[in-house]
Amino acid sequence: MGDLTLRPIRPLDAGEVLTLQRAAFVQEAQIYGAPELTPLTQTLDELEAELADNLGCVAVDGTRIVGAVRARRDGDLLLVGRLAIAPDQQGRGIGTKLLAAVEERGAALGATEAELFTGSLSEANLRLYRREGYVETQRVPGDDGIEQVFMRKRLLSPGTSTDAGTSTDA
Numbered sequence: 042m043g044d045l046t047l048r049p050i051r052p053l054d055a056g057e058v059l060t061l062q063r064a065a066f067v068q069e070a071q072i073y074g075a076p077e078l079t080p081l082t083q084t085l086d087e088l089e090a091e092l093a094d095n096l097g098c099v100a101v102d103g104t105r106i107v108g109a110v111r112a113r114r115d116g117d118l119l120l121v122g123r124l125a126i127a128p129d130q131q132g133r134g135i136g137t138k139l140l141a142a143v144e145e146r147g148a149a150l151g152a153t154e155a156e157l158f159t160g161s162l163s164e165a166n167l168r169l170y171r172r173e174g175y176v177e178t179q180r181v182p183g184d185d186g187i188e189q190v191f192m193r194k195r196l197l198s199p200g201t202s203t204d205a206g207t208s209t210d211a
Contacts, residue, residue, distance in 0.1 A: 047142045050097035055089040057106045065125035072162050073187055098142040100135045108135040112143040119147030121157040140173050148196040155196055161188040
């Protein structure tokens with residue numbers, strides 16, 4: 042990995058983020074046998090509109106966006122979604138860094154807890170989220186028999202530090 046930088050996501054990033062999202066979520070579609078997953082069918086216009094008011098971040102290696110995550114605040118809750126890492130960049134800690142970045146942004150704006158969800162068959166996602174301190178709060182059965190696993194994490198107040206190390210093998 043070259044010089045990885047993180048920065049806020051922008052509407053201007055929509056085209057590249059959509060390409061990244063589709064590449065990353067093909068693996069999820071294969072796990073679930075569901076080629077119509079929303080991340081694969083979202084349009085460019087829908088994504089541009091979503092990014093107009095978003096706390097998400099992108100990871101950039103050189104000039105290439107290699108990871109993205111979206112987030113928005115809902116009261117005290119930071120809703121985290123669509124964590125996507127380029128398939129050839131997975132396993133290098135990018136997901137961990139992006140989660141930490143959006144959690145920090147949310148906490149700075151007053152969010153006290155983060156929530157995300159993933160499918161019950163997405164074992165790599167579940168491992169990452171648990172390793173990063175997320176705890177399962179509920180499972181919601183889907184029409185297809187697959188459960189959505191909701192997870193939450195308490196956010197640190199801005200300026201609060203922790204002695205816990207951060208894993209970088211996500």
